[in-house]
Amino acid sequence: MHQTLMDLWYGFGVALQPGNLMWSVFGVLIGNLIGVLPGMGALTTISMLLPLTYVIAPVPAILMLAGIFYGSQYGGAIGAILLNLPSHPPHAVTCLDGYPMTKAGRGGAALGITMMASFFAASVGIIVMIFLSPLLVEIAFKFGPTEICSIMLLGLLAGATMSRGSPLKGVAMTIFGLLCGVVGTDVISGTMRYTFDFPDLADGVELGALCMGLFGIADFLVSVNRTTVKPSDAKVSMKDMRPTRAEMKQAFWPMVRGTMVGTLFGAMPGTGPTITTFIAYALERKIAKDPTRFGKGAIEGVAAPEASAHSKTQVDFIPTLSLGIPGDAVMALILGALIIKGIQPGPQLITEHPDIFWGLVASFWIGNVLLVIMNVPMIGVWVRMLQVPYKYLYPAALFFICVGVYSTKNSLFDVGEVAVFGIIGAIFLMLDFPVSPIVLGFVLGPMLEENFRRAMLLSRGDLMVFLQRPISAWFIGACSLLILAQLVAYVRKLRLPAVREPAELVAE
C-alpha cells in the first residue's frame, strides 16, 4: 500500500515533467479535436498520429497516445449528443437519449453530465488499475511460452466472438489479421513469406498503413456521398453546461452502475467498448421505475453508458500493459506502438519501465482533469467544428493519412499499402465483417507464432503440453467455454427465432 503510493507519487513526477506534460496535453487536445469531427473515432485518430510517436521518446509517446485515446472518446460523445451522430460506435447508445435532450434544450446539461460521469468513471478505473496490475504481474511472472500462447488465444477468441455481430465473421477477421502479421521475413528461418517479390514487404506490413487503410480510407469509401451532415441548431454556452440539482441526483446512481459495468468488462480481455455501453444502457432501462422515459431524453441513458465507456477505457490498460494482451483494437494499436519503440509489454514492464507504467497512470488523472478544464470554455469551438462539411473533411484527412504514413519510414510504398488495405477494408465492411479484430490479430500474430514455436520446441512437439500445465489449461478451458457458449446461443436461436439480441432491444 505504502509502496503503491510512493510509486504513484513517482508517476506524478514523471508525468509532470514539462516535456511529458506537453505531449500529454497535446494528445488530449488533438484527440478531443479530431474525435469531435464526424466519422473520426479513437482508432482513426490514433492511427493518424501514430507516425508522430516514432520521433519522440517512449514515455511522452505513450502518454500522448493515451491522451488521444480518452480525448477522442470524449469528443465522440459531443457529436452523439448534439447532432445524433455517433462518430464512434460506442456512442451510438448515447445518441438515444442525448439527442432528445438536445432537442429539449438540455444538450448542455447532457454534456455536463457526460463530463462528470467520464471523470468519475475514469478515476475509479485508474484506482482499479493501480491496485490490480501489480497482482496480475505476480501471476504473469509464472508464464512461459505455453501460457503466453494460451492466453493470447483466449484474447483473440474473445475479441473475435464477443463483439457485436456474427462471431464467425469476427473469427475470420482475426485469422485475416494473423495472416497479415505473417507477411515478411520469418524470424526463425529467414524465409520471405507472402512478400510477392516486393523487397519493401520484407519487414512486414506497416502497422500505420494497415490501420489507416482499414479505419480511414475504407471508411471514406463507404461514406462518400452517403453521409449528410445535418446543420445543428444546438447552441450551447458555458453556463448551459451545469446540470440542475435534480438532474445530478437522477444521474448519480446510473453513473456508479455504469462505472461498475465498465470496470467489470474492461478486465475481461476482448470485450469491445460498444457491447459495454449497450449493456450499461440496457441495465438502466431494466431497473428504471419508468422505462418508457428512455429514448425521450432520460439523463440516466446518457450518464450510464458514458461512465461505462470511460471506466472500461482505463481498466483496459491492465491486461495490455501487464500481460501484453490488448483488450481491443485501440489497445492493440497502443501495444504496437510500444513494441515499435522497443518496449516489450508484459509482466516485466512495471519493474523494467516504471516510468512508463506509473507515468501513464498519473497522466490519466492529469489528462482527465485537463479534459474537464478544457471542454467547458471550448464547447463553442467544438460545436462549430461539428459543422465542417464532409466534402472538405475527408480529402483533408486523406492527405494527412498519406503524409503520416510516408513520414514513418520515408516510404511511398507504405502509402500504396494504405490504398490496398482501404479497398480490402471497404469490401469487408460492405459484406458486414467487423474490421477491428484484424488489428488485434495483426499485432498479436508474430508474438503468438514465436511463442507457439518455442512452446512446441520445448515440449518436443507435444500439443498436450497446453493442457498439462495448470495455468495454460485454465485458459484453454475458458476458450472452450467461449466456443461452447457461442454454439449454445446458435442452437437456441435456431429453435427460438424470437430470442432477440440486446442491441435490438435497445434500438427499439
Place this chain on the structure above:
Amino acid sequence: MRRPKNLGKDHLGALMLLALGAAVFALGLGYRMGTLNRMGAGFIPVVLGVLMMLVGVALGVTAAPPGQEKIAHPLPGDGTHKGPEWRGWLCIIGGVVAFVVLGEHGGLLPATFASVFISAMGDRNNTVKGAAVLGAILTLFCLIVFHYGLTLQLPLFQWH
C-alpha cells in the same frame, strides 16, 4: 451493392473466405513445413489457411437467406442511396495513388495538391473550383507545417 439474386451477403463473404484461405494455403505449401517439433516457415500460414477455409464453410452453411441478413454494423447514411458509388471510390483510391505516383515523379507539393483535389472530386457536392481551393489551402499548409516545420524528407519538387 448489386449482387446475384440468389447469393446473400453472407454467402459472398463465405466464398471470399474460401478463396482467400485456399490462396494462402496454396502459397504456404511453397515454404518449408517442418514438423510440430521443429516448425518451418510454412507451418503457421498453412494452418491459418485451413482455418480460414473452415470458417468460410461454417459461414456458408449458417448464412441467412439473401435479403434477410441481420446487419450488425450498418454502413453510414440512411440507406436511401443504393448501388455502386463508382465516382467516389475511384476518386478516393485515385487520390492515394496520385500521392504515391506524384510523390515519386513530381515531389511533395504536386502530390499534395493532386491527392486533395482528386479525392475531393469524389463528393458530388464539390465543384472543380471548390476542390482546387481546398487543394491549394492544404498545399500551403503542407509547405509550412510539414516541409519547414517538421522537415519532411520528400523534396518539394523532383523529376525522375
